Amino acid sequence: MNKKLPSTSRSLPIALIRAREGAMAPIRDMLANTGITEQQWRILRVLSEHGSLDSTTLADRASLLFPSLTRIAAKMREKGLITQTRDEADRRRQLIEITAKGQKFIDDHAERAALVVVGFRTRLGDDNYEKLLDLLALLDPGPRD
Structure with missing residues (x-):
């Protein structure tokens, strides 16, 4: 046993992975049988909230690697959930926008997703819920908004 490392039960990376799994379980349940993946859900949520975004910004805000976004966006276009166009001012930039179907x-x-949030707030309490989000933001490598 290595005395320099904390116990795995007190390891921040492991605790964050476990917490992510706990946080995502109700989202996975919500998306089961819809044909929409967790990553596609995040993309739709970000686009619904922010409107049309360039690919780089969308990848960042949806917490996706750019190559993953490229692959996922192609499938979402096929499903009619998003559109993708070239920016007229900068032809190198791709702009992605949610469609009416998306x-x-x-x-x-939205109602079921909101109930997931209510469940977390109930479990943690409003103050702890907000504090947890604030603390996690301290570990974020860069701004999202």
Whole structure:
């Protein structure tokens, strides 16, 4: 046993992974049988909240690697959930926007997603919920908004 390392039960990276799994379980349940992945849900949520975004900004805000976004966006275009166009001012930039079908998916699942948040707030308490978000933001490598 290495005395320099904390116990795995007190390891921040391991605790964050466990917490992520706990936080994502109700989202996975919500998305089961919809044909929408967790990553696609995040993309739709970000686009619904922020409107049209360039690919780099969207990847950052949806916490995706750029190559993953490229692959996922292609599938989402095929499903009619997003559109992707070239920026007229800078032809190298791709702009991605949610479609009416993508927004309908968000709208149709907003109530259940809100109940997930209520569950977390109930479990943690409002103050701890907000404090946890603030503490996690301290570990964020860069701004998202």
